[in-house]
Structures are given as C-alpha cells and as structure tokens.
Amino acid sequence: MLFVDIEKQLERYTLKIRLECNDRCTALFxxxxxxxxxxxxCIAGIAKPDKGVIQLNGRTxxxxxxxxxxxxxxxxxxxxxxxYALFPNxxxxxxxxxGLHALPRKERAEKAKELIRQFHLTGLEKTRPGKLSGGEKQxxxxxxxxxxxxEVILLDEPFSSLDTLLKLxxxxxxxEIIETFSGDAILVSHDIDEVRQLADTLCPIAEGVVGxxxxxxxxxxxxxxxxxxxK
Numbered sequence: 045m046l047f048v049d050i051e052k053q054l055e056r057y058t059l060k061i062r063l064e065c066n067d068r069c070t071a072l073f074x075x076x077x078x079x080x081x082x083x084x085x086c087i088a089g090i091a092k093p094d095k096g097v098i099q100l101n102g103r104t105x106x107x108x109x110x111x112x113x114x115x116x117x118x119x120x121x122x123x124x125x126x127x128y129a130l131f132p133n134x135x136x137x138x139x140x141x142x143g144l145h146a147l148p149r150k151e152r153a154e155k156a157k158e159l160i161r162q163f164h165l166t167g168l169e170k171t172r173p174g175k176l177s178g179g180e181k182q183x184x185x186x187x188x189x190x191x192x193x194x195e196v197i198l199l200d201e202p203f204s205s206l207d208t209l210l211k212l213x214x215x216x217x218x219x220e221i222i223e224t225f226s227g228d229a230i231l232v233s234h235d236i237d238e239v240r241q242l243a244d245t246l247c248p249i250a251e252g253v254v255g256x257x258x259x260x261x262x263x264x265x266x267x268x269x270x271x272x273x274x275k
Contacts (some may be wrong), residue, residue: 046196046228049094050086059083059252065196066205069222069229070262071243073236079252080232084198086229088123089116100194122194126201130173136184137169142193155191163178163187168201178206179214186221193223197222197229203238215241240264
C-alpha cells in the first residue's frame with residue numbers, strides 16, 4: 045500500500061495531497077496545472093515536499109519530521125515519464141538492461157531478451173530510440189520499468205504524445221501490464237476515457253488539492269449527468 049500525506053508550496057497554490065492507494069490502479073484526474081505530475085515527482089523522490097510523510101508497503105520513503113528522504117533509486121518506484129526518458133545513445137536492449145542493474149551482468153542480457161519478447165519488441169533489439177515510433181518507445185520504457193522490479197508504477201500522462209489511433213491501440217497493452225503487475229499503479233490523466241479504461245478508483249485533483257477517492261464508473265456517471273455530452 046502507498047500512503048501519501050504531503051504539502052509543497054508551488055507558485056500559484058500549495059499542493060496538499062493525502063492518498064491511500066491499495067487498488068490495482070488509482071487515477072489522479074484533473075486539468076493541466078492541477079498538481080498531478082508534481083504529486084508523482086514527490087512520490088518518486090524527484091521533488092521534495094515541504095512537509096509530510098510518504099510510506100510504501102511499510103517502508104518510510106519521506107518523513108519531514110524525522111528527516112527521512114530516500115533517493116529515487118532506493119524507493120523501488122517505476123516512473124513512466126511523458127517523454128519516456130529513454131537513453132538516446134543506447135539500443136532497445138541496452139535501455140531495458142539499464143533497468144536490470146541489480147542482476148549480475150551475465151544474467152541481464154537473457155532477462156532483457158525475455159522482456160523484449162513479452163513487450164513485442166522482437167527485431168528492434170539493436171534499434172536506438174530515435175528510430176522508434178511513439179508506441180515502440182512507450183513499450184521500451186515500460187519494459188525497462190518492469191525490469192527494475194518496482195513496488196509501484198507511476199504513469200504520467202502516458203498517452204499525451206501519441207495520436208488518437210495509436211492511443212486506442214496501446215491502451216489495451218498498458219491495461220494488461222497494470223493487471224499483471226503485482227503492485228499498485230497511479231495514473232495521471234486529464235482524459236476521462238483513459239481513466240475509465242485503466243483505473244479502478246479516481247481521485248479528482250484541482251489546484252493541488254485531492255478530492256475523495258471514488259469508483260471510476262461512479263465518477264464518470266457524475267460527469268455525464270453534469271455535462272451530458274460524454275460517451
């Protein structure tokens with residue numbers, strides 16, 4: 045279980061986040077600038093909250109009162125960035141092997157090949173990111189995340205850089221990864237259709253404040269009643 049209770053002063057407002065994630069996938073749903081991505085950065089250790097606590101499966105990742113602030117490498121969290129953050133000078137296989145640094149060197153190549161097959165990247169092993177499609181880059185990034193054996197996966201607007209047709213093609217693949225992953229996932233999105241397909245629970249967020257967790261379909265019905273033009 046992931047527990048987050050933090051505050052961080054931003055330029056326009058104070059981020060005040062209190063979350064308990066114990067579902068397969070929880071979504072932070074809100075408009076651009078609402079604080080969604082900053083919340084993920086605080087959880088991952090990329091940004092430091094001003095105060096509060098972050099705990100994961102009984103481990104304390106951050107505690108301002110006790111002066112605990114684990115580095116991102118020690119948090120066991122997988123972070124899918126919006127731009128995927130692949131190493132441009134490395135091949136597909138080497139990018140995935142970068143997530144396997146905990147394994148002995150001689151075992152990395154074999155495990156990477158297994159992940160290449162699992163993520164349908166066969167034939168692209170020696171290709172560098174600059175020659176991959178958006179969907180292929182996403183699969184490589186997800187394979188690298190799974191390779192690192194994280195306890196939680198953070199998905200930051202995973203389809204924002206993809207066109208509509210490619211997004212429709214890839215959502216089922218991401219859903220399968222979430223469903224087979226042994227830990228929890230947090231999805232950040234401003235697209236209610238993405239949230240409906242991927243998340244069990246939705247937490248609305250506006251100007252850095254998170255609302256009560258709500259089953260995704262229940263929240264969708266509220267939006268449909270309010271706006272009337274949703275699918």
